[in-house]
Amino acid sequence: MKNIKTINKKTYSDTTFAGCGECRSSCQSACKTSCTVANQLCENKKRLEKTADTVTVR
Amino acid sequence: MLHTFELDGEYLALDVNSGALHVLTKLAYDICGKLESPLGEKPPVELFELGYPKEEVELAYGELYSLFEQNLLFSPDFVVTMPDNQKMPLKALCLHVAHDCNMRCGYCFADTGEYCGKRELMTPETGMKAIDFLIESSGHIKNLEVDFFGGEPLMALDTVKIVTEYGKSRASQVGKSINFTLTTNGALLDDETIEYLDREMYNLVLSVDGRKSVNDNMRRFPGGGSTYEKIIPAFQKLAKTREENGTSYYVRGTFTAKNLDFSEDVFHLSDLGFGEISVEPVALDESHPLALKDEMLPRIFEEYEKLAIGLVKRIEQGEHINFFHFIVDLEAGPCVYKRVKGCGAGCEYIAVTPSGDLYPCHQFAGMEDYRLGNIYSGFNDSAKPLRKRFENANIYTKPECGKCFAKFFCGGGCAAAGVKYAGGEIENNYKIGCELERKRLECALYLQAKTSSGN
Numbered sequence: 047m048k049n050i051k052t053i054n055k056k057t058y059s060d061t062t063f064a065g066c067g068e069c070r071s072s073c074q075s076a077c078k079t080s081c082t083v084a085n086q087l088c089e090n091k092k093r094l095e096k097t098a099d100t101v102t103v104r
Numbered sequence: 105m106l107h108t109f110e111l112d113g114e115y116l117a118l119d120v121n122s123g124a125l126h127v128l129t130k131l132a133y134d135i136c137g138k139l140e141s142p143l144g145e146k147p148p149v150e151l152f153e154l155g156y157p158k159e160e161v162e163l164a165y166g167e168l169y170s171l172f173e174q175n176l177l178f179s180p181d182f183v184v185t186m187p188d189n190q191k192m193p194l195k196a197l198c199l200h201v202a203h204d205c206n207m208r209c210g211y212c213f214a215d216t217g218e219y220c221g222k223r224e225l226m227t228p229e230t231g232m233k234a235i236d237f238l239i240e241s242s243g244h245i246k247n248l249e250v251d252f253f254g255g256e257p258l259m260a261l262d263t264v265k266i267v268t269e270y271g272k273s274r275a276s277q278v279g280k281s282i283n284f285t286l287t288t289n290g291a292l293l294d295d296e297t298i299e300y301l302d303r304e305m306y307n308l309v310l311s312v313d314g315r316k317s318v319n320d321n322m323r324r325f326p327g328g329g330s331t332y333e334k335i336i337p338a339f340q341k342l343a344k345t346r347e348e349n350g351t352s353y354y355v356r357g358t359f360t361a362k363n364l365d366f367s368e369d370v371f372h373l374s375d376l377g378f379g380e381i382s383v384e385p386v387a388l389d390e391s392h393p394l395a396l397k398d399e400m401l402p403r404i405f406e407e408y409e410k411l412a413i414g415l416v417k418r419i420e421q422g423e424h425i426n427f428f429h430f431i432v433d434l435e436a437g438p439c440v441y442k443r444v445k446g447c448g449a450g451c452e453y454i455a456v457t458p459s460g461d462l463y464p465c466h467q468f469a470g471m472e473d474y475r476l477g478n479i480y481s482g483f484n485d486s487a488k489p490l491r492k493r494f495e496n497a498n499i500y501t502k503p504e505c506g507k508c509f510a511k512f513f514c515g516g517g518c519a520a521a522g523v524k525y526a527g528g529e530i531e532n533n534y535k536i537g538c539e540l541e542r543k544r545l546e547c548a549l550y551l552q553a554k555t556s557s558g559n
Binding site for chain 2: 057
């Protein structure tokens with residue numbers, strides 16, 4: 047495209063049905079160096095490859 | 105919902121409901137400002153009043169419409185049904201091994217370590233009982249966490265060592281693992297302790313505010329004297345080891361009303377050789393002289409932009425520097441459940457005081473109305489309604505979150521900030537915290553756009 051460059055190849059719809067709970071517990075308090083969930087990683091890293099029946103990979 | 109913004113000449117669009125990030129030309133950016141969902145196949149006539157050639161507008165609109173059709177622009181809202189309680193068991197403890205501290209920091213939320221109680225250290229017995237409680241309460245979850253916190257946890261190093269050894273052993277017996285972390289002010293770090301922490305801790309948070317003058321103005325020994333001179337060499341040694349081993353650590357500072365030029369503190373820490381840096385806004389009641397106030401927001405926003413632009417330059421020069429609050433993983437970040445409920449306090453996450461009392465998180469420690477029970481007797485029945493409120497607090501139940509473009513990156517904010525600084529309810533949003541979260545997200549997305557391949 048001439049006017050648009052999309053940065054990410056995957057979107058939330060690719061992960062909507064995860065929710066295994068194995069990721070780090072996040073604290074939103076400033077003093078615990080969190081304040082966001084966005085910088086956390088999914089512990090179930092292989093789910094995108096392994097769970098094609100429940101996850102749509104774009 | 106679409107959020108468009110400009111930063112340092114980059115025109116960006118975040119499609120809130122899909123998480124797609126687009127870099128736009130100025131033309132596409134201007135067009136987006138005129139659009140409302142749903143898009144039609146043909147461009148609205150008002151787009152031709154923007155002052156661009158007709159063919160250019162039609163081309164850009166066609167590209168935007170193509171993204172709309174792929175659910176990457178103005179994508180539909182969705183509601184996630186949160187997991188039932190069975191799927192959200194306890195998985196993390198904040199273990200207050202020391203309600204005592206060997207520093208006297210100007211912004212301390214913990215009453216210089218006492219948490220409005222008395223100075224005391226946790227016994228190994230209480231710590232081990234907490235480990236049992238965590239494992240027994242953790243259901244199907246295999247990855248557990250314990251954060252040694254204080255006060256200054258190294259004042260209770262014996263307890264830390266015994267609890268860590270016990271926890272690793274107990275967890276492995278039942279097919280689980282515990283990642284131990286520790287937050288320290290560095291005053292008691294010696295070579296032996298550095299070696300121990302590096303070996304046993306999954307993550308280390310090293311508290312330092314940045315420049316010597318800024319750090320020493322806030323982070324003081326009880327009798328005075330520079331804490332900077334004491335802690336920096338030890339932190340550098342520890343950080344070097346962690347970077348060589350590829351293990352986690354952060355140097356972590358706080359900025360207050362007294363150092364709104366905090367990007368200088370981030371870059372100072374970087375110049376000292378620290379690659380993993382977090383410098384965070386202080387959270388205090390607005391009556392406190394160090395508190396951040398509404399009228400400071402434009403200055404803070406400007407500083408975050410300065411920081412983001414400076415980081416891009418350093419990264420382009422090959423420097424290793426991660427600023428914690430600008431890290432986003434657009435490809436393999438958290439799942440939607442996690443994004444809907446960021447704060448795990450009171451359900452997934454519990455704080456345990458030296459006497460074994462349970463609180464929703466460290467911020468509530470010592471607040472009697474929020475005491476949930478004790479490690480020896482378990483959760484109080486009377487605390488069930490409160491725990492339910494914590495479980496239910498998420499971006500759908502917090503009234504301010506629904507309209508916020510940052511909601512899927514923030515996860516709803518801090519419950520304790522709602523109680524302490526925003527009217528006394530865990531569902532309330534701390535306005536300054538929200539404003540800063542939104543600005544940090546813009547900077548983080550800018551950083552992604554600037555450092556992603558092909559740009």
